Amino acid sequence: xxxxxxxxxxxxxxxxxLAPAMAQTERRGASGGPLPRFxxxxxxxxxxxxxxxxxxxxxxxYKRPGLPVEIIEEYSVWRQIRDADxxxxxxxxxxxSSQRNAxxxxxxxxxxxxxxxxxxxxxxxxxxxxxxxxxxxxxxxxLEECDGTWCELEAKGVKGFMHQKDLWGVYPNEVFN
Numbered sequence: 521x522x523x524x525x526x527x528x529x530x531x532x533x534x535x536x537x538l539a540p541a542m543a544q545t546e547r548r549g550a551s552g553g554p555l556p557r558f559x560x561x562x563x564x565x566x567x568x569x570x571x572x573x574x575x576x577x578x579x580x581x582y583k584r585p586g587l588p589v590e591i592i593e594e595y596s597v598w599r600q601i602r603d604a605d606x607x608x609x610x611x612x613x614x615x616x617s618s619q620r621n622a623x624x625x626x627x628x629x630x631x632x633x634x635x636x637x638x639x640x641x642x643x644x645x646x647x648x649x650x651x652x653x654x655x656x657x658x659x660x661x662x663l664e665e666c667d668g669t670w671c672e673l674e675a676k677g678v679k680g681f682m683h684q685k686d687l688w689g690v691y692p693n694e695v696f697n
Contacts, residue, residue: 549594622689
């Protein structure tokens with residue numbers, strides 16, 4: 521067999537083995553949306569269940585509209601979600617919205633010295649920009665867009681920018697508008 525023919529066969533074998541792996545860059549759920557992804561709870565009362573169906577027991581009732589959650593799995597019209605505390609369960613798609621909110625540094629919520637843990641909201645996406653607000657850990661903010669490092673957001677009518685690493689509800693380095 522000629523040398524170029526062997527090279528062509530080897531190249532074809534390598535491509536046929538690597539192509540499926542390269543195509544699996546993003547996992548998709550039953551809805552066609554990427555998994556995992558963030559969403560938020562719409563109503564002021566939303567049930568988390570043990571499994572994907574109304575016949576499953578309620579494990580938690582959320583009473584905080586706008587709360588960001590992470591969708592980690594899908595089954596028909598049910599979404600398996602995880603909240604900022606790591607609690608997992610199933611919610612009906614009707615109580616979720618694809619609008620993006622985030623929670624400010626929930627990992628600092630239980631700190632005894634909350635005044636030292638206030639997170640600055642800046643006037644611009646720059647560390648040297650003036651502070652327009654100081655936000656307490658656990659506060660929910662509305663996300664406008666993120667560039668992978670900074671997010672433009674709004675909290676209680678105040679608009680500004682915050683480091684993406686200080687927010688739960690957006691992935692590290694995620695870009696969206």
